[in-house]
Amino acid sequence: MTDMDAFRTAVTAWAAGGPGDTARDLAARLPVRTVVLLEGRSDVAAVEALAARRGRDLAAEGVCALSMNGATNAARHARLLGPSGLGLRLTGLCDEAERAHYARGLAAAGADPDGFFVCVADLEDELIRALGVDRVGELVDAEGEGRALRTFLN
Numbered sequence: 816m817t818d819m820d821a822f823r824t825a826v827t828a829w830a831a832g833g834p835g836d837t838a839r840d841l842a843a844r845l846p847v848r849t850v851v852l853l854e855g856r857s858d859v860a861a862v863e864a865l866a867a868r869r870g871r872d873l874a875a876e877g878v879c880a881l882s883m884n885g886a887t888n889a890a891r892h893a894r895l896l897g898p899s900g901l902g903l904r905l906t907g908l909c910d911e912a913e914r915a916h917y918a919r920g921l922a923a924a925g926a927d928p929d930g931f932f933v934c935v936a937d938l939e940d941e942l943i944r945a946l947g948v949d950r951v952g953e954l955v956d957a958e959g960e961g962r963a964l965r966t967f968l969n
Contacts, residue, residue: 818845819874823881830883830891842901848877850896852889852907852917852931856882858938862908865942886913890920897926906930910937 816824822845825838841847851873853859859880866873873880883892886909897905905926909917914933921928934941943951955964
């Protein structure tokens with residue numbers, strides 16, 4: 816487990832009602848300056864994969880992509896990690912349908928509600944638009960999921 820993974824685990828436990836000591840200690844010890852709040856683990860995987868593809872090492876840059884396990888947890892995470900908590904810069908991605916959860920949560924925590932990118936439909940839509948349908952199909956096939964995708968599309 817990397818240090819950033821340990822930080823993610825500690826924050827997740829803290830957000831679920833556990834003690835925050837480990838998250839505070841890791842935030843002080845690690846170069847975490849910014850947290851990218853994301854709805855789920857697949858969003859984290861997508862952001863990290865795209866960053867790596869562009870030659871970016873988020874952890875080395877002090878950036879933690881963090882799953883909140885659902886958009887309705889935005890306020891809790893913003894309170895713990897933002898200006899009223901650990902004092903970290905908050906940013907993130909959210910689906911259009913989840914915009915209100917993020918805006919309310921960030922505003923309540925004193926964080927910038929405009930610091931988020933709102934995906935037109937959802938993150939998956941943005942990735943398809945960025946990569947193109949053909950490239951997404953190639954990636955899905957490379958993961959051995961081409962048949963499942965074709966079944967879904969039919």
